[in-house]
Amino acid sequence: MNIITVPRAMAVWSRRLHREGVTIGLVPTMGALHEGHRALIRKARLSCDALVVSVFVNPRQFGPAEDLTRYPRPFAQDRALCAHEGVDVLFAPSREAMYPPGFQTVVALQELARRWEGTVRPHHFQGVATVVTKLLCLVRPHVVVFGQKDYQQALLVQRLVEDLNLGARVVVHPTVREPDGLALSSRNVYLTTAQRRAAPVLYRALRAGWAAIRSGIRSEAQISRIMHDTVAAEPLAQVDYLALCDARTLEPLRRAAGKVALLGAIRIGKVRLIDNLLVTVPAKKRTGGRIRLGEQRSD
Structure with a gap:
C-alpha cells in the first residue's frame, strides 16, 4: 500500500492510472476507521481496480465550539486497517497541504445544506463540499462511496457531483450498526x-x-x-x-x-x-x- 501525503503526488498517480484505463475508487474519511468504514472500503473495492482511502480531519467542517482538537487520530490503526483491506493508496495530506497560505475558495450548496445539520452547524456543509471537491479533483475517482448514516451529506455530494459535472458515481452504503442499533461512528x-x-x-x-x-x-x-x-x-x-x-x-x-x-x-x-x-x-x-x-x- 502506498501512502501519499502531497496533493500534487496524488494527482500525478491518478492521471497515470487514467491513462492506463484503470478504474479508481475513493472512500473519503476523517480517519478513526471502524467497521462501518471497512464496509465502505469493501463496497468500493467491488467497483474499481485501484482503491484510494483518504484520511483528513477537515478543519473547515468544524465550528468554533466543536471537537476538532480532540477528534481521534489513530493513524497507525487506520493504516493497518487499510493495508488489511488491500487499499492501494492511503491519501493522508496535512492541513497545510490541503489549505496552503492564500487559500480562499469555498464550495457551497444552497438548498440541501440549509436545513437540519445545516441549521445546527451553519458552516459544516460548506467545509464538506469544499474538501470533497478538492478530493474528487485530485483523485478523479470513477466511483466514490459514502455511508448512509450521514444521509444529508451523501445527498449533498450527489448534487455536487451532478451540478459540477465531476464524473464520479456516488454510491451510498447502508448504515452499519452495533447489535443494539447504534450507528457506528x-x-x-x-x-x-x-x-x-x-x-x-x-x-x-x-x-x-x-x-x-x-x-x-x-x-x-x-x-x-x-x-x-x-x-x-x-x-x-x-x-x-x-x-x-x-x-x-x-x-x-x-x-x-x-x-x-x-x-x-x-x-x-x-x-x-x-x-x-x-x-x-x-x-x-x-x-x-x-x-x-x-x-x-x-x-
Whole structure:
C-alpha cells in the first residue's frame, strides 16, 4: 500500500492510472476507521481496480465550539486497517497541504445544506463540499462511496457531483450498526458507559416513527410526537431535531407519502449523534401491503 501525503503526488498517480484505463475508487474519511468504514472500503473495492482511502480531519467542517482538537487520530490503526483491506493508496495530506497560505475558495450548496445539520452547524456543509471537491479533483475517482448514516451529506455530494459535472458515481452504503442499533461512528468512543447504554435511544425513536407509518399513521405531527416521546424517556438525551422529510430534497413533510426520510440528531452529554431511516410508503393502503424500511436509496 502506498501512502501519499502531497496533493500534487496524488494527482500525478491518478492521471497515470487514467491513462492506463484503470478504474479508481475513493472512500473519503476523517480517519478513526471502524467497521462501518471497512464496509465502505469493501463496497468500493467491488467497483474499481485501484482503491484510494483518504484520511483528513477537515478543519473547515468544524465550528468554533466543536471537537476538532480532540477528534481521534489513530493513524497507525487506520493504516493497518487499510493495508488489511488491500487499499492501494492511503491519501493522508496535512492541513497545510490541503489549505496552503492564500487559500480562499469555498464550495457551497444552497438548498440541501440549509436545513437540519445545516441549521445546527451553519458552516459544516460548506467545509464538506469544499474538501470533497478538492478530493474528487485530485483523485478523479470513477466511483466514490459514502455511508448512509450521514444521509444529508451523501445527498449533498450527489448534487455536487451532478451540478459540477465531476464524473464520479456516488454510491451510498447502508448504515452499519452495533447489535443494539447504534450507528457506528468515530465519535462513539467519547461516550461513557452510561451514555453508551443511552445512545441507542435515537435509533429506537426512528424505529418508532417507522412503526407509526407502518401502522397507517401519516401525519407528521403524530409521527414527530411519537419519536420525541421515545427520546424523552431517556433522561441523558436531548433532541436537536427529529424530522419527517422528503428523501430526495430533505424538505419537511406534513404527511408521509412516497419515499421519506426520518432524520434525527440528539446530544448525550457532549457527544452529538445523528442517524436516519428511509421509508417507502405505499401510495394507497392495500390489504396485505407492506412498507419497506429502507437502508439504502433506491432511485
